[in-house]
Amino acid sequence: MTKNQYIPFASKIEKVIRHTQTEYTFRMHFDGAKEKVKPGQFFEISMPKYGEAPISVSGIGDDTIDFTIRRVGVVTNEVFEHYEGDSLLIRGPYGNGFQxxxxxxxxxxxxxxxxxxxxxxxxxxxxxxxxxxxxxxxxxxxxxxxxxxxxxxxxxxxxxxxxxxxxxxxxxxxxxxxxxxxxxxxxxxxxxxxxxxxxxxxxxxxxxxxxxxxxxxxxxxxxxxxxxQERKMCCGLGKCGHCKIGNTYVCIDGPVFPYLKSKTMVD
Missing domain, CATH: 3.40.50.80 (Nucleotide-binding domain of ferredoxin-NADP reductase (FNR) module)
Structure with missing residues (x-):
């Protein structure tokens, strides 16, 4: 059976690192992260009844991924109510990342x-x-x-x-x-x-x-x-069109782009 890419899965918060008053890193459990995730990719973090937000991967361990999140809106405010031992719903990774x-x-x-x-x-x-x-x-x-x-x-x-x-x-x-x-x-x-x-x-x-x-x-x-080019991303799967610039979907074709490609992307 093909996995439904829209369905998130629960990931345990292994550690929370506070950087500033509004920016924390959430270290999440993710089996085989080093083999499955690249720097520059992103995940969708969702909170039932509140929505979801695309968050870049800020660190990759053997079986963990880091999300450094700024508390700026409805979804991230709710994410900040969850700490070590709790779980968040995530789906991904999406995008191409740095090679x-x-x-x-x-x-x-x-x-x-x-x-x-x-x-x-x-x-x-x-x-x-x-x-x-x-x-x-x-x-x-x-x-x-x-x-x-x-x-x-x-x-x-x-x-x-x-x-x-x-x-x-x-x-x-x-x-x-x-x-x-x-x-x-x-x-x-x-x-x-x-x-x-x-x-x-x-x-x-x-x-x-x-x-x-x-x-x-x-x-x-x-x-x-x-x-x-992290901007306007919503679904992460190129379906909603929020991140489309011309014929390019930032969430699928990016968010990492060679400059020669990026400079032709006129919004």
Missing amino acids: FSDYDGSELIVVAGGTGVSPVRGVIDHYAHHPEAVDGMTAIVGFKSPDDMLFRDDLKYWDAHIDLRMTVDSAKGQPGYREGFVTAVVPELTPKNLANTKAIVVGPPPMMRFTIAGLIELGIPEENIWLS
């Missing part, structure tokens, strides 16, 4: 802002633990303020194993932070071999637009840039 084979052997640059760090956390973490797989790696991450930082333990590990550059929009008087946007860091990069340099950009649309322009200005080929 490590696209970046292995290259010099890799990842630029992410705010919650945009979530879908690329798995990519950064993979190469921070396997630096021999790439010819150098730089991660540029930005947050609104020190109080809005996500994945603090990861940031410490990344800082020790890759070239991590972090910015905050405002340090709020706290010393030791670089104020400004991630876009200001891009011109400072000095890739060793532009033809062999790959880049991933995830964040708010204006940040992605200016970051990509900066990477191209450096001389990185357009075909070597990827981004995530």
